[in-house]
Amino acid sequence: MTVEWARGGPDLLVALDRGAGPLGIQIQDQLRAAIRDRRLGAGERLPSTRRLAELLGVSRGTVVDVYEQLLAEGYVESVVGSGTRVAATPAGLPVPHAPGVVAASPVSSPSLPAEVDFEYGIPELGSVPLTDWSRAVSEATRSLPTAELADEDPAGSRHLREVVTAYHRRVRSGCAAAQDAVVVSGFRQGLALALATLAQHGIQRIALEDPGPRDHDVIARRAGLDAVPVPVDDHGLDVGRLRETGARAVLLTPAHQCPTGVALGPSRRRDLVAWADEVDGVILEDDYDAEFRYDRQPVGSLQGLAPARVIALGSVSKTLAPAIRLGWVLAPPRYAAGIVEEKRLSCRGAPGLDQEALALLMESGRFDRHLRRVREIYRARRDVLAAEAEAAFGPGRLHGLAAGCHALLRLADGASERAVVATAATMGVRVNGLGRYRFAAADAEAEPDPLPPALVLGFGNVSEHQISRGIRVLATAVRRQTRTLGDDNATPPP
Template identity: 40%
Template sequence: MTDLHLPLDRSAGRLAAQIAAGFRAAVRSGRLTAGTRLPSSRDLARDLDVSRGVVVTAYEQLTAEGFLIARRGDGTRVAPLARPDTTTLPPDGAPLPPGTPSQHSETWQHGGTQHGPPTQQGGTPQQRGTTQYGTTTQYGGTSQQGGPTQYGATPQQGEPSQHGASTQHGAALQYGRTAQPSGTPQYGTSAQQGGGTQYGGAMGQGTAARGGDSAPAPASFYDLTPGRPDLSAFPRERWIAAARAALRTLPNDELGYPDPGGVPVLRAELASYLGRVRAAYADPGRVVIMNGVAQGLSALLALLRASGHRTLAVEDPTSARQLPMMESAGLRLARVPVDGEGVDVAALARSGARAVLVTPAHQYPTGVVLSPARRAALIAWARDVDGLILEDDYDAEFRYDRDPVGCLQGVDPERVVLLGSVSKSLAPALRLGWAVAPPSVVGRLREYRAVTDLGAPVLEQHALTEFLRSGGYDRHLRTMRRRYRARRDALAAALSEHLPGARVRGVSAGIHLYVELPSGSDEDAIVARAARAGVAVAGARPLWWPGRAAAAPPALVLGYAGMGETRLVKAAELLGQAITQGAGG
């Protein structure tokens, strides 16, 4: 079964008509291709939180129009003759976002029949000027711009070291002006929190999950630390089947050194998936396969540093695990506050940065979803300063009580790089992720991989390709959404009973909760008492910039993916006792 991005305006009514219109737009834009199997009416109704009759009505209408076909035993699929519009690009050559009918095409095609102009989905697209990202740079040698570029170690006062061969290429990440240091001090911390994007390796060794204490955490019977999926749920048999199917037909030539951008068939499958589920503007040429989001981010920071950027804006609070890696790239970090609507774009504009890392779908750790107004303001900021948005699509797969939110990259694909992985949806051990980027950035990412690690493992890429193609990935995500929702419900209800003075945030999506403790609570003492009771939890203070941490409400970040409902309830009871003991002196 296929997962879908179908936003609904519930206040407008006529939900069946809205669902049908969403499917039509997806077919016309190419996000849903002929033969794609759709969810059952029952599953889609559950996902959209509507009655099954609403979905049945929409499916029947689309079947009558010829967009869908339904066969007993084979479910409902996009009709074989359904195909996208013939899209004409705007005069400046900038691509239209997916789902937006071309302003220059007078017809859309279906089954060989021409129809009148389609209804505009989401208004008239803005005409974007062609963004110039610079001219030429050189990996490891002397740039034609003058001066060497560097990837890896922290630059030394304008004298970066050289790595790799003298490979020249064009389209550097230059945005029309030289970045000026904002004067923002660099803020680092040894605290390792398991949320946001996970960054393993040496930086995570020997550090307690709660923050600055370097002593190992005591053994815990109940582990509520965030950042890990249910690893016991990894679909071993289906993955083995996908790997066997891929190996059975894999040409011998594919066992050589891979395309540094990733095997073409996986890039094609991911482009289709991300366009369909995340409303991304993704074609295979914009996709680069990375070894997880961590490598994608590390590579992008190296490219930014090489092209003159000196400051990177990041959310505050944010995952502490990624801070040392970002600082090692030689960029100053400007911490930008997050409130109930997401990142504060006005504060971002004052930071002096022209690149920002955000988690708009489910901010880590607060769980806030970037509001529509802030999304528009963030895109406007990027255009105004000739900047770049790095979008970590954290926790986007797991939503429970809200309509799907499309990615920022689909709004302005020339200003946003979308980063994602299967670390939360499948397992971090696979080390498979992706970056969807503007063409000039894609070229540099491919070349960066070619001179640093020669590309990602091939067999795992082909196995993921088959897993996506067969529908196994969609089925696994549906299973995990149901499982995680039940666990979230159990933990949230138990926290309400045993921590009545706490405020639970971020419940609508993801695999963690942000729990603001009662006023006056001693966060560190609660973490310690919980550990003595056998419950491992993470305090939120290490996630804030030190200048704001003192004023931030005491809070815990609780992961719930790895335990069943009964154990989660017991863990909440013990945690409540730890807080009560502290309140009682």
């Protein structure tokens, strides 16, 4: 007899064979196995003795005896008012792993939590307008028509698409309308849908920035496209090298290149559009942090320059928080329908209440107010970062400061990114080297073009005090690494 626990505890299959010996022993063995295999995790509540006895068709006394035996062996614990729960798993139990996968050996000493985390791409989480968001969700719950609680239009909420495209026209100089927009659950879903659509249109190769955002090459290959690198210089993507790749699509971050921080220059923008016309290609624009700029005029979206050739992708992961998993794709008509169809076949869409809440938040003006507030926070942090880096490393080492929430710290020639990153980690500072953003070539023998060693410093979610401490630690890490190498040619920071 096989019974599935339905209420009063986690789902678990218990199989009893009435002719295979004492039922209590069978129940004990299966519960032990479930705990050992982690199908029942520490702290999970087991059904009451009465409920389990009913489900299994045995006497309650049998189940009481089972629980008492497991309690004596340390597998479960009984808490007054909380029932019987799985105890913390004894240290001697093996850690399960998938067949064919060797379990990792335990780490001798766990890594210390980072006191300063320069991770790229994390916004100021302490300033997320949760009160405004809560009000917007409440208003959406009150005002959303009952009919819109059903499955959404595959393209997403019409209201949000109208608001987002109006915002894009107003703030990013775009020219998309609601019918060009598709609401998605964040940038990566939008990218996956767009790449699948390009493959349907016969595009087989896509060019990516090198260095560029992590995992874009992996996502492209999962969509069935051949991904090729194109180098980035002080003016952005090298369009001349793009022409040599034979690609008909390119994905780039033109407003504030990730991770170098440069903006795609005016002539490069024109050359890029000309290239797309020549090859009947498409430009995918990752518009991830263009709202944050400090010492220069905002750079308009490529979508407004060439709407027939550009698919623009955006989200609120950087402007609000990654937890509000909403984004959008603005696509030319030739691709928009395919993206909608890809979305329809792959998911039921983003939560409708959240879409309505975001539309209301943006319409109310509170979204713009939030951006103005955090822009000043980022400006102050950027200024501290610049001053501390100049004091510790000398002038001209920090790049990409005019916009965004990250900068590039150039190290002296001969410095080892990996050694500096590892040393800083032992001192409580987490940071990534530029090498982590290099293109992962499918050809294992292909060597990327050499780039000067550098560190990528995200300052979106670190305080000014943490920035000061983090830069001092990085300077110490560089000095230690230089002394270890004994490199007289490498100039250590003062």
